Amino acid sequence: MAEIFIRKFSEVSGGRFDPEFYIGQTIQIATYPLKNFVKIKSGKRIPKGRSYANTTTTYKYLRVDDLDSEILEIDIDKLKSIDKDIFTLLERYEIHNDEVALSIAGTIGKVFIFHNTTSNRVILTENCVKLQAQDNLLPKFLSLILKTDFLQSQMKRQYIQTTIPKLAIERIKELQIPSIPPLSTQQHIIDLMDKAYKAKQEKENKAKELLDSIDSYLLEELGIILPLRANNTLDSRIYTQKISALSGSRFDANYHQKYYRDLEKSLLSSPYPLVNLASLINNFKKGIEVGSSEYSQNKEIPFIRVSDITNNGIDFDNVQKFISASLFENLKAYKPKQNELLYSKDGTVGICLEADVSRDYIISGGILRLELKAEVDKDFLCFLLGSYMINVFANRVSIGAVIKHLNIGEFLNLKIPLPPLAIQTQIANRLKSSKFQALSLEKEAKEILNKAKIDVETLLLSAGGGNPCI
Structure with missing residues (x-):
C-alpha cells in the first residue's frame, strides 16, 4: 500500500x-x-x-x-x-x-x-x-x-x-x-539476549531432529537402506568404467560413480513396485520468467523464485521480487492451483512442497507445477520427492556445472517405490505430524527471539528518554 x-x-x-x-x-x-x-x-x-x-x-x-x-x-x-x-x-x-x-x-x-x-x-x-x-x-x-x-x-x-x-x-x-547505559546494564541486556538465543537454539535443534527423522522413517517404511558414501578422497574418486557402459550414456565422471549404482540397488530392494514418476502425474506446467523490467517496486504480487521456497513452504516474508497487479491479471495461468505440488528443477534442484493457494502469486520458470493422479497420495509423493534419496537421483541426471538444470523428461523418468494407497496415506500422516511439530518448534524459536528483541529495544530506548516514531 x-x-x-x-x-x-x-x-x-x-x-x-x-x-x-x-x-x-x-x-x-x-x-x-x-x-x-x-x-x-x-x-x-x-x-x-x-x-x-x-x-x-x-x-x-x-x-x-x-x-x-x-x-x-x-x-x-x-x-x-x-x-x-x-x-x-x-x-x-x-x-x-x-x-x-x-x-x-x-x-x-x-x-x-x-x-x-x-x-x-x-x-x-x-x-x-x-x-x-x-x-x-x-x-x-x-x-x-x-x-x-x-x-x-x-x-x-x-x-x-x-x-x-x-x-x-x-x-x-x-x-x-x-x-549508552553503564557497563553493568549493557551486560544485563547481553545476558537477556544470550538466554533468548540459547532457548531459540534448543528449540531449533529439536525441530531439526524431527525433520531429519522424516527421511529415516520414510526409507524404513519403504524397506530401503541407504549405502554408505565413501570419503571424498582422491582414491575414492578414481575409478574405471568399460566403454560399453558409456556407449549411449553420459561421459561425465560424476554420473557413473559407484555410489549411484549402489543407491539403485538399494532402491530395488524395496518390497514395493518401482514406477516411473510420469505414471503418477496427470499434467505438469512450468512457471514463467517475466524479465527484470517487469519487476514492481510496490511489492504488489509476489514473483516466487527457487530461492523463495523450501520443502517446508514458500517464504513470503522474505520474497525479493514482485510484479504489478495488472501484469498478474495477464499471467494468472501461472498461479499454482489446489492439490498441486511445486518442484524446483533449476538452481537448487529437488525442492518439493505443496502449492499454497491462500494468496495470489506466480512462479518462475525454475519451478514445476505437478498435477497428480488419484492413485498417489499427494503428501506421500511430496515427502518422497523432497527426500535425500530422490534428490540424489534428480541431481545426478541434472546438467550444468555452475547452475544445475533438470531436464523434464529425465525428471519424469525417475523411478520411485509405490506402496498401496492406504500405506502411502499412513506414512504421510506420520510424517505430517512430525513436520507439524518441527515447524511449531521453529515458530516458537522465532517468537522467543522476537520478544527478547522487543524487550531489549524498549530498555535501550527508555534509557534514551522516550520512544521512537520509527
Whole structure:
C-alpha cells in the first residue's frame, strides 16, 4: 500500500528529495552519532584478476553471504580460502576478535560480532565495514544496538538506491544511537539476549531432529537402506568404467560413480513396485520468467523464485521480487492451483512442497507445477520427492556445472517405490505430524527471539528518554 505524507520545504531544502528517506524519520529520544562511540574501518576486495585459493589455506575471506545476524558463531574453517600473497597485500583489512562486521552493500545491515578461535586469519570484504567499540561500550552490546529496528530503519533510509544498494561510511558515522547505559546494564541486556538465543537454539535443534527423522522413517517404511558414501578422497574418486557402459550414456565422471549404482540397488530392494514418476502425474506446467523490467517496486504480487521456497513452504516474508497487479491479471495461468505440488528443477534442484493457494502469486520458470493422479497420495509423493534419496537421483541426471538444470523428461523418468494407497496415506500422516511439530518448534524459536528483541529495544530506548516514531 502506498504511503502519503508531507514535509515542509525547509526540511528538505539542501537535502534529499526521495520520499523514502523521510518515511518515519521523526525521533523523540536523545540520540548521539555512532562515530562518538566506535572506530569504523573498511574491508577490501580481492585484487582484480585474482580469486580464491584452489586449495584450503589458513588465510580466509569473510563475505556478506557468510554473515547471519541471527547466529552467534561462524565456522571459520569453512570460509573461502585465499593465498598467502593475497593475504599479505590485504593484511591491514584483517578482522579481529570482538570487532563487529556490518554489511554495507547488497544486503544492507547484516551484523555479526567476530570471534576466531582457530589459527586462521581473516580478511573482511569491501562490502562490509568493521566497527571497533570504545572503552565505555561492550562489543556485543554494540552488535545488539545495530540489530535493533531503531538502527536498521535508519540504515534503510540512508543507503543509496542503486542496482546494488550501498551505505556510505560517512552515513554510518552519523547513524543515531540512544545514550549508552553503564557497563553493568549493557551486560544485563547481553545476558537477556544470550538466554533468548540459547532457548531459540534448543528449540531449533529439536525441530531439526524431527525433520531429519522424516527421511529415516520414510526409507524404513519403504524397506530401503541407504549405502554408505565413501570419503571424498582422491582414491575414492578414481575409478574405471568399460566403454560399453558409456556407449549411449553420459561421459561425465560424476554420473557413473559407484555410489549411484549402489543407491539403485538399494532402491530395488524395496518390497514395493518401482514406477516411473510420469505414471503418477496427470499434467505438469512450468512457471514463467517475466524479465527484470517487469519487476514492481510496490511489492504488489509476489514473483516466487527457487530461492523463495523450501520443502517446508514458500517464504513470503522474505520474497525479493514482485510484479504489478495488472501484469498478474495477464499471467494468472501461472498461479499454482489446489492439490498441486511445486518442484524446483533449476538452481537448487529437488525442492518439493505443496502449492499454497491462500494468496495470489506466480512462479518462475525454475519451478514445476505437478498435477497428480488419484492413485498417489499427494503428501506421500511430496515427502518422497523432497527426500535425500530422490534428490540424489534428480541431481545426478541434472546438467550444468555452475547452475544445475533438470531436464523434464529425465525428471519424469525417475523411478520411485509405490506402496498401496492406504500405506502411502499412513506414512504421510506420520510424517505430517512430525513436520507439524518441527515447524511449531521453529515458530516458537522465532517468537522467543522476537520478544527478547522487543524487550531489549524498549530498555535501550527508555534509557534514551522516550520512544521512537520509527
